[in-house]
Amino acid sequence: MTVAKKPNNRLKLVLALLATAPALWLAYLISQEISLPTSGLGPDPAEGLLHYLGDWSMIALLVAFSVTPLRRIFKQPMLARSRRMLGLFAFFYVALHLATYIVLYVESSWQLLVADFVERTYITAGIAGFFGLVAMAVTSTKGWRRRLGQNWLRLHKVIYLVIPLALLHLIWLRKDGFGDIALYILWFSILLGERIYQARKPRAALTKGL
């Protein structure tokens, strides 16, 4: 029994280390910034930090969304065991991105936050996406899964709204240089296409879930 579990645990550990790497690199950049201003996070450190965390939020969301299709395509059921962990990592990066915005951009002013939410569509989309992720993170435990039953699957389909909202957030805030956005959209479209293909297979739709 313990022997069979080992490869799963090793894969999960490798994925956890990979998911932690951007945070560790950020810690290094911040230490550089402290010892020599602008050497770690660029000429505008607040912007550098916000953008770094925004980029990794987007990538982490797409990585978490890739788990189920990859599991099916490569027939690796043990990947499913890492899905919750990768989803929580995505939530972690988005929460840090939001915290940076609250502390360094609106300087913890709820009035400014609400004004931005109302006036800037990219902030509205970002916050809406964040609330979707909060609902998923809170209900990601086994206890909530048991309590919600079929509704758990329905609730976790909110990811199909969260990622487009994150993409809209990015499209609306960007003024030029849309290369990375095009790649994110392509990545999301391929994953969505795989899911639609699976859902159209009558048995797969019933047994394979999200």
Ligand code: HEM
């Ligand atoms: C839903 C998850 C979110 C994702 C995936 C995300 C992703 C990103 C990305 C990729 C960038 C641009 C980085 C770049 O251009 O290099 C960005 C910038 C930004 N994000 Fe987010 N974000 C999210 C949620 C939020 C939330 C909730 C807020 C605040 C309420 C927020 C505020 C900002 C701001 C202020 C910028 C910089 C805008 C500028 O440069 O003018 N984001 N975000």
